[in-house]
Amino acid sequence: MKDTFIPVTKDEDNEQPIPTIWRPLIHSIVDRLVDHDYGISGGLSGVLPVTKETSDQIKNYIDDYGEVLSRLPERTWDSSVCIWMETHWDILVDLWTEGEGRSDLVLGAKVFETNSQYSIEVDMVYVP
Template identity: 40%
Template sequence: MMTEGVQKNSDRELPVPKKWRPMIADIVGAIVRNDFSFEDLNVRVEPPSEKLQDYIRESIGDYGCTLIALRADVWKHAVYICFEDHWQVIVDLCSEEEGVSDLALHLKVHDDIVPKFEISSVHVP
């Protein structure tokens, strides 16, 4: 179970669990390719609404940099915290121009046999 051993930490942020990192990296790769269907991933992702997809594209466009795959150093600052029925994760995105950028992926992880990821937003916190 991919959520087994993940702390239900509601009092403080913790580093994103190592077992979630490859899945999150795959989700980011799809966003970089502008593929919001997530069909080719081995990850359960709730496809975002058209409105959210438009907002994410707009946020990325307004930011003005070219997104790339996650670099290893993003995990130094990537965090999660538990709410009643999910974990909230924040991961900085990477760009060609800046490396690790201020633009961040915000997503929810729902506890299940196979975790289900749900994108909340992409914006500068």
């Protein structure tokens, strides 16, 4: 699936792979988390501001998990998914750690579409 273009799909009945167009921004979000920037300070174009409550939840969950996050490899897209929720997409992105490779942790977020532009709201990092 690595070289395949994945389009944005509004299918509320089936999970879909993460669309290709969203992947660079998700990589940037996870890079910030790897660098311990849980609030995504300074912002990222296309990412909605992260609340202090969400930032604290992410930090605490990662700290409690006890592993060091690593940057996303391309194969994370083989198991990460999204689903259309009538007003936005819910996404779950598998996170990776230095000790485990693919971990039990996921990044949960929402993707909104406005005038053919996409914005991401980071919800949480957790073990589903």
